[in-house]
Amino acid sequence: MEKEKFLGEFEQFLLLSILKLGDNAYGSAIRQLLAVTINRDVTIGALYTTLERLEKKGLLDSKMGEVTPERGGRAKKYFRITAKGQHALRRSKQALTSMWENVALSQLGCK
Amino acid sequence: MKNPNYSQPPKIASQFLSWALPEALIEPVLGDLSEEYLQRISNNQLIGANYWYWRQAVKSGIQFMFKTQRGFVMFIFSVFLFLGFTLMAMVLASSPSLYMDMQSILIVFPPAIAFTYASTSTKDVKRAFAILFSNDSSQDGRLYISSKRVFSVLGNSGIILGIFMTLIGWVAMGEHLDDMTYFGSAFAVSILTLIYGIALKMLCYVAEQKIQTLSES
Numbered sequence: 001m002e003k004e005k006f007l008g009e010f011e012q013f014l015l016l017s018i019l020k021l022g023d024n025a026y027g028s029a030i031r032q033l034l035a036v037t038i039n040r041d042v043t044i045g046a047l048y049t050t051l052e053r054l055e056k057k058g059l060l061d062s063k064m065g066e067v068t069p070e071r072g073g074r075a076k077k078y079f080r081i082t083a084k085g086q087h088a089l090r091r092s093k094q095a096l097t098s099m100w101e102n103v104a105l106s107q108l109g110c111k
Numbered sequence: 112m113k114n115p116n117y118s119q120p121p122k123i124a125s126q127f128l129s130w131a132l133p134e135a136l137i138e139p140v141l142g143d144l145s146e147e148y149l150q151r152i153s154n155n156q157l158i159g160a161n162y163w164y165w166r167q168a169v170k171s172g173i174q175f176m177f178k179t180q181r182g183f184v185m186f187i188f189s190v191f192l193f194l195g196f197t198l199m200a201m202v203l204a205s206s207p208s209l210y211m212d213m214q215s216i217l218i219v220f221p222p223a224i225a226f227t228y229a230s231t232s233t234k235d236v237k238r239a240f241a242i243l244f245s246n247d248s249s250q251d252g253r254l255y256i257s258s259k260r261v262f263s264v265l266g267n268s269g270i271i272l273g274i275f276m277t278l279i280g281w282v283a284m285g286e287h288l289d290d291m292t293y294f295g296s297a298f299a300v301s302i303l304t305l306i307y308g309i310a311l312k313m314l315c316y317v318a319e320q321k322i323q324t325l326s327e328s
Contacts, residue, residue, distance in 0.1 A: 027143035044140055045171025064138075070149050074142030
């Protein structure tokens with residue numbers, strides 16, 4: 001029996017943002033991608049809380065990058081999805097796809 | 112307009128955030144905010160950029176503060192709780208103004224502070240408050256001992272001064288035992304001095320124990 005939990009909505013958004021951004025996935029870029037793509041303006045604190053949690057679960061790994069002047073001489077923290085992260089994302093997508101099969105919203109009483 | 116290249120994010124907001132963040136996140140989080148702040152500034156959104164930065168820093172800071180600075184937050188909370196309930200007790204008893212007496216305040220607090228500076232040092236006093244508010248448990252053991260001493264001297268001086276001044280008041284009252292109007296008000300004021308001393312001792316006791324806990328963790 002499968003006991004592993006599915007990813008939460010925000011966790012999926014973050015993992016997908018990291019995949020979309022590729023080698024340029026760091027805090028500010030992820031935040032801006034979420035704002036532009038799904039109009040979700042998250043605080044940097046909320047973003048890093050979830051990123052740290054995903055990293056602890058082994059779904060992400062990170063490395064410190066270069067120091068740039070526009071960042072006040074502070075380094076970027078780049079994130080990358082691990083194989084375990086990709087597996088979790090795929091599983092969550094499959095679960096949602098299966099649940100959506102043969103569902104038409106008009107049948108749910110929405111007029 | 113200011114040259115965008117020289118614009119710095121609001122300093123107080125940054126300091127608050129770096130105080131609240133875990134060590135490992137200070138660099139990436141402040142860097143990210145700084146980068147986006149400059150982007151907004153270069154789009155000529157100076158006021159908007161400052162508002163945005165403050166909002167990010169305060170919201171994120173509060174979120175992390177309860178995890179990283181839990182001890183400090185609890186300390187401040189308990190002090191406010193104490194002050195709140197004390198005020199409530201005063202209001203229920205009669206009126207808070209009855210418990211305010213400038214003479215008693217001047218008799219207890221300035222001498223207690225002076226004794227503390229005299230028996231420790233300005234550096235020790237500054238460091239004691241810095242350690243108390245920083246929640247830092249990585250310092251040298253001797254610093255915790257000297258910081259504890261600061262609060263110990265402050266609290267004990269406060270309570271001893273309170274007792275001492277109360278007794279002085281009682282001697283004066285003894286002289287006027289037959290005049291109850293004088294006796295009543297003089298008694299109330301002399302007891303106030305003792306109350307201030309005890310309140311100072313209590314706060315210092317909690318601070319001292321907090322530093323003890325930090326030194327052991």
